[in-house]
Amino acid sequence: MFDLRDLYQQVIVDHNKSPRNFGKLEFFNHEADGYNPLCGDRLHVYLNVNDEGLIEDVSFEGEGCAISVASASLMTDTLKGRPVSEFQQKFEGFQHMVTADLDETPDEEALGKLAVLSGVREFPSRIKCASLCWHTMKSAIENSKEAAKTE
Amino acid sequence: MFDIEQIRSDFPILAQQIYGKPLAYLDNAATTQKPQCVIDAISHYYECDNANVHRGVHALSERATAEYEGARKIIAGFFNARSEREVIFTRGATEAINLVASSWGGANIKAGDEILITHMEHHSNIVPWQLLCERTGATLKVAPINEAGELIIEAFDDLLTERTKLVGVVHMSNALGTINPIASIIAKAHAVGAKVLIDGAQAAAHLAVDVQALDVDFYVTSAHKMYGPTGIGVLIGKQSILESMPPYQGGGDMIRIVTFEKSEYSELPYKFEAGTPHISGAIGFGKAIEYIQSIGFDAIGKREKELLAYATTKAEGFDGLRQIGTAAEKACVLSFVLKSVHPHDLGTIVDREGVAIRAGHHCAMPVMQFFKVPATARASFSVYNTEAEIDALFIALKKAQDIFA
Numbered sequence: 103m104f105d106l107r108d109l110y111q112q113v114i115v116d117h118n119k120s121p122r123n124f125g126k127l128e129f130f131n132h133e134a135d136g137y138n139p140l141c142g143d144r145l146h147v148y149l150n151v152n153d154e155g156l157i158e159d160v161s162f163e164g165e166g167c168a169i170s171v172a173s174a175s176l177m178t179d180t181l182k183g184r185p186v187s188e189f190q191q192k193f194e195g196f197q198h199m200v201t202a203d204l205d206e207t208p209d210e211e212a213l214g215k216l217a218v219l220s221g222v223r224e225f226p227s228r229i230k231c232a233s234l235c236w237h238t239m240k241s242a243i244e245n246s247k248e249a250a251k252t253e
Numbered sequence: 254m255f256d257i258e259q260i261r262s263d264f265p266i267l268a269q270q271i272y273g274k275p276l277a278y279l280d281n282a283a284t285t286q287k288p289q290c291v292i293d294a295i296s297h298y299y300e301c302d303n304a305n306v307h308r309g310v311h312a313l314s315e316r317a318t319a320e321y322e323g324a325r326k327i328i329a330g331f332f333n334a335r336s337e338r339e340v341i342f343t344r345g346a347t348e349a350i351n352l353v354a355s356s357w358g359g360a361n362i363k364a365g366d367e368i369l370i371t372h373m374e375h376h377s378n379i380v381p382w383q384l385l386c387e388r389t390g391a392t393l394k395v396a397p398i399n400e401a402g403e404l405i406i407e408a409f410d411d412l413l414t415e416r417t418k419l420v421g422v423v424h425m426s427n428a429l430g431t432i433n434p435i436a437s438i439i440a441k442a443h444a445v446g447a448k449v450l451i452d453g454a455q456a457a458a459h460l461a462v463d464v465q466a467l468d469v470d471f472y473v474t475s476a477h478k479m480y481g482p483t484g485i486g487v488l489i490g491k492q493s494i495l496e497s498m499p500p501y502q503g504g505g506d507m508i509r510i511v512t513f514e515k516s517e518y519s520e521l522p523y524k525f526e527a528g529t530p531h532i533s534g535a536i537g538f539g540k541a542i543e544y545i546q547s548i549g550f551d552a553i554g555k556r557e558k559e560l561l562a563y564a565t566t567k568a569e570g571f572d573g574l575r576q577i578g579t580a581a582e583k584a585c586v587l588s589f590v591l592k593s594v595h596p597h598d599l600g601t602i603v604d605r606e607g608v609a610i611r612a613g614h615h616c617a618m619p620v621m622q623f624f625k626v627p628a629t630a631r632a633s634f635s636v637y638n639t640e641a642e643i644d645a646l647f648i649a650l651k652k653a654q655d656i657f658a
C-alpha cells in the first residue's frame with residue numbers, strides 16, 4: 103500500500119508552499135484559464151513563446167490544492183526555456199504517468215522531477231488535480247479561447 | 254433508551270476497516286448509510302414480490318402494489334400529510350423541485366413575477382428557478398445571509414413583496430448546517446400571496462416535520478439522506494394545488510383514458526408518476542422511515558446535539574481552524590477550512606486514516622463565494638456516529654497539518 107508521503111512528498115509540499123513561476127507575466131503571447139469544477143480549483147497560465155519557438159517565460163496564477171499548485175509549479179519549471187514543439191510529448195508523458203498501472207515504474211529519465219507526482223495514480227480522485235495545469239497549458243499553446251477543463 | 258452499540262450494529266457497513274483503520278463515516282450530509290432492515294426490505298421485494306405495480310391481476314403484482322402503496326402511507330403519516338394523495342414519489346429532492354418549477358411554475362409564473370430564494374440554497378433549489386425565470390421572464394431574488402451563515406430576516410422581509418409568487422427555502426443547509434425558521438417564513442410568504450417550497454433534503458432525517466402545522470405548499474426530500482435508498486424521494490404538496498397543476502411527464506400510469514385526440518389524466522398522486530416507478534426504492538424508503546420512528550426524533554435530536562457540541566468544542570480549540578457556518582440554530586454539520594491545508598488535500602489525508610468527510614463546494618457555490626473560500630471540508634454527523642469518530646477526525650486533521658508544516 104502507498105503511504106500518504108508517497109503523494110505528499112517533500113518536493114510537493116515545498117512547491118506548494120513556495121510555487122515557482124507564480125504570478126502574471128509582464129509580457130506574454132499565450133494564456134488560458136483552467137477550472138476543475140469538482141473541487142473549485144482555478145488556474146491561469148501565461149506564456150511567452152519567442153520567434154524561434156522557445157518558451158522564453160511561463161507562469162501561473164490561481165488557487166488550488168497542494169497537488170494542483172505543486173504540479174503547476176513543476177510544470178512551469180520543466181517547460182521554461184524549452185522549445186514549444188516538445189510540449190505535446192511532455193504532455194503525453196505526464197498523462198501516461200498519472201494514469202498508468204501502479205506496477206509500472208515511471209520513466210524518470212524522460213519525466214525528470216515531474217516523476218514525484220507519480221503517486222497520484224494511487225488516488226484516482228486526485229489525478230485531475232495534477233493534470234489540470236497541463237490541460238490549461240495545452241489550451242494556452244493551442245490558443246483556444248475556451249477554459250480548459252479536466253473532464 | 255438510546256443504545257449506540259445497538260444502533261451501530263443495525264448498519265452493517267460501519268463495521269469495516271479502511272486502510273487498516275476503523276471506518277469513521279462523517280459524510281452523512283452527502284448520503285447516510287442504510288440499516289439492515291432497509292437492505293432486507295429491498296432484497297425481500299426482489300426475492301419474493303417483484304412485479305409491476307397497478308397493472309397486474311396476479312398475486313405478485315398485488316403484493317408489489319400493496320407494498321408500494323404501503324410505503325406511501327408510511328411517508329404520509331411521517332410528514333402528517335392530509336392524505337396519501339399528497340405524496341408523490343420522485344427520483345429525489347432535485348426531481349421534486351424540478352417538478353414544481355416546471356408544472357406549477359409553468360402554469361403560474363409570468364414576466365414581472367418574482368421568485369425569492371436564499372443565499373444558502375443547494376444548486377438544486379437555484380437552477381430550476383433560474384431556468385423557469387429564463388423561460389418566463391420572471392426575476393430571481395436572493396435573500397442574503399450573515400457571517401454566521403444565517404438568513405438575514407429583515408432583508409428577507411424587504412424582498413418579499415406582492416410580486417413574489419414563490420419562496421424557495423432550504424430547511425437545513427447542507428453546506429452550513431443552518432436551520433431556517435421556516436414556520437414564520439411560510440406565514441409571511443402566505444401573507445403576500447406567495448406559495449412556498451421547502452427543501453427538506455437535509456432536515457428530514459434530523460427534525461420532525463408536520464406539513465399541516467407548517468401549512469407548507471410543497472415539501473421535498475430524498476430518501477438516501479434518511480437511511481433509505483438512492484433514486485427515490487418525495488414531493489409532498491397540498492392537494493388543492495397539486496390538482497390544479499398540469500402533469501409533469503407523460504406516459505403510462507399517469508393517464509386514465511388515452512385516445513389520439515386527447516388523454517384524461519389520473520387522479521393524484523398518479524398524475525405525477527408517469528412510468529414504472531422505483532418500486533423497491535419506495536419500499537426501502539418506507540422501511541427507513543419506520544427505522545427513524547423506532548428511534549424517535551427526541552432521541553435522535555438529543556444525540557445529534559451532543560455530537561455537534563462535542564465536535565464544535567474540539568473545532569474551537571483547534572489551531573488554525575476556521576468554522577464556516579456558526580448559526581445559533583444548526584445541526585449535524587461542521588464545515589471548516591484549515592490554515593495551510595487545502596480542503597481537498599485534507600479529504601485525501603483523513604481518508605487514509607479511515608475518516609470519510611466531504612471536501613468541495615457542496616453544490617452550494619454561492620455559499621463558498623460569500624465566505625470567500627474555494628471549498629470547505631465538511632464533517633456531517635448522524636445518529637450512529639460516536640465521539641471516538643470525532644476524535645479520529647481531529648487526530649487526522651493534526652496529521653494533515655504536520656504534513657504541511
Ligand SMILES: Cc1ncc(COP(=O)(O)O)c(C=O)c1O
Nearest residue numbers: 345346347375377427454455475
Ligand atoms: C440541501 C439539499 N438540497 C437538495 C439536495 C439534492 O438532493 P438529491 O441530490 O438527492 O436530489 C441536497 C443533496 O445534496 C441537499 O443537501
